[in-house]
Amino acid sequence: MRTRRRRHNSKPGQNLDSFLDILTNTVGVLMFISLFVTLIAVEADSIVKTPLASETKKTARFFEIRENKVTYLNDQQVGEAMDTVVGNLPSCNKPDFDLDTESASYLSGMQFYKSCVQNRANRLINFRTQTEFYDVTMVDARSFTMRYDPIPNKLGENPEEFNLADSKFNQVLAELDPQKDYLAFIVRPDSFSSFRAAREQAWGQNFQVGWEPHKTEAPIVFGSGGRAIGVQ
Structure with missing residues (x-):
């Protein structure tokens, strides 16, 4: 009797391990995206929404808000104090290079010039002034960079205070011009x-507003180029 041979399947079996790995990774990514979107939706009410900055020819008038109180930096007053110092600096004239550089008059003139320049630098480096809320010091005379340090125990006004008609905030706004500032x-x-x-109060008085977040411990530093916070 002829025996029947059992046929062996020569086709390789399908390996689903790679497919399962891809599927698992895809599900994981989708779950992460879903969680991220949920967190964003929950925190949406706590995000300060503001439009993009736009260009303006108006002058920025800076305020700081810390501990929920508004203070006016008054960098205009600081600039005027700096202009006074610069205007009173001595003029330093270099000796004429046509003179004999080995002559006594040239050497004396060069020594006077270097002393004059050093005197100017020292007066700029040691520049100090004070506004109502800030001690202002020069930190880099080459770039006219100044740091604004809050005066202790002078924290400005909270919303209940600056909403009053005679508040310092309203007094400052009364001195400014919405068409220029x-x-x-x-x-x-x-x-x-x-x-x-x-911001609502400023808008109510027809002022445009810009803002930027600032870390709690980060100092306020202005350079000669000013500070760029555009209208928003």
Whole structure:
């Protein structure tokens, strides 16, 4: 009797390991995206929404909001104090290079010139002034960079205070011109609610507003090029 041979399947079996790996990774990514979107939706109410900055020819008037209180930097006053110092600096004239560089008159003139330049530099480096809320010091005389340090125990006004008709905030706004000036707020992380209130008040008086967040411990430093907070 002829025996029947069992046929062996020569086709390789399908290996689904790679497919399962891809499927698992895809599901994981989708879950991560879903979680991220959920977190964004939950935190949406706490995000300060502001439009993109736009160009303006108006002058920025800077305010800081920290501990939910508004203070005016008054960099205009600081600039005027600096102009006074610069205007009173001595004139330093280099000796005429046509003179004999080995002559006594040239050497004496060069020594006087170097002393004069050093005197100018020292007076700039040691520049100090004070506004109502800030001690202002020169930190780099080459770029006229100045740091604004809050005066202890002078924290400005909270929303209840700056909403009053005779508040310092309203007094400053009364001295400014909405056609020429706009308000630039430097906002600390703990003070977004006060920023919103101050912004609403500024808008109510027809001022344009710009702002930027600032870390809690980061100092306020202005250079000769000013500070770029555009109208938003």
